[in-house]
Amino acid sequence: MPEQTVLEVYRYLPDEETEPRFQSYEITYRDSWVVLDALDHIKTEIDPTLSFRWSCRMGVCGSCGMTVNGEPKLTCETFIRDYNTETIKIEPLAHFPVIRDLVINMQDFMEKLPTVSPWLITDEDKPLEAGEYLQTPAQMARYKRFSMCINCMLCYSACPVYGLNSLFTGPAALALAERYNLDSRDEGTQERSDVVTAHDGIWRCTYVGECTKVCPKDVDPAGAIQMLKLSYALDWAKSLVLPGRGR
Amino acid sequence: MTAKPDKTAPLFWLLFAGGGTASAMLLPAMVFVTGVAVPAGWVAEDDLMALIGNPLTRLVVVSLVFLFLFHWAHRFRYALVDLGFGGLGKQAWLFYGTALAGTGLAGLAALRL
Known part of the structure; x- marks a missing residue:
């Protein structure tokens, strides 16, 4: 050196x-x-x-x-x-x-992040006397990897799709949507679906995978987005066969 | 502006994903049987023709060809997007049209067997 x-x-x-x-x-x-x-x-x-x-x-x-x-x-x-x-x-x-x-200027990211409601959503709040929302280690393991995001925006910087079209919701925000969708305590999957499955949501991702490669916390946003695609696409198919059963 | 779900994207993505899975799992086996095993005499040509003679087999094979070609079309379309050539507008139908045309040719070939 x-x-x-x-x-x-x-x-x-x-x-x-x-x-x-x-x-x-x-x-x-x-x-x-x-x-x-x-x-x-x-x-x-x-x-x-x-x-x-x-x-x-x-x-x-x-x-x-x-x-x-x-x-x-x-x-x-x-x-x-x-x-x-x-x-x-x-x-x-x-x-x-x-x-x-x-x-x-990180304003675009800061505006996109809350659109996927990256927090626990429940249909009804439990009274305090009902105690904690319990979760098994196996239930936590389902989403833990996606919860490690530190909002550093390296994934947006690496993503060629975001580079070409800044309307794309982007890797970190979508990975966080999946993080909460996978959480056993959460009931907000439907609430997130409009933004997540919009034209500029998950479908814009072309699975280049650079987001996962550069993530300093091994979050794997590309994997999260593919999981979201499969999950929402199957729900869409279910809703065709059994109207009212999809998300 | 309120975001709305993209109603057609799931269909395209499911066909793309199905095509990718079929390409990875079945295409090598099909190429091996028709391109290696039959010419090498490991599988009798008459047996293969008897199998393909069944209308259900032909339908399955043509459906698989459709999935393979659709996977190519969708992947190629988005590869052009990634390279900055656009490809999300009307020109996308060039790729899907090619996939449909290829499926049509496969269907015709299946009918003539």
């Missing part, structure tokens, strides 16, 4: 410049540094005008997603040592408008 590493960082300062550009920063290579450490070093020691999001630094908050050498990554868990190149290119997440430098 070289003693010096060059970070080629996407810069966009809308108040001062009309076009984005790349700016190179040469830093001393440190074996223990993740990309976020290097960006922090640049901001505190070299160029305080550089803007980027971060919070927990431990792969939990989902704030520091960026494109590192062309791939969507959480920069807090992406080690510089894993890139055997002298230059590492850092860009904002693809498919989102850029507010400034590496900071994207």
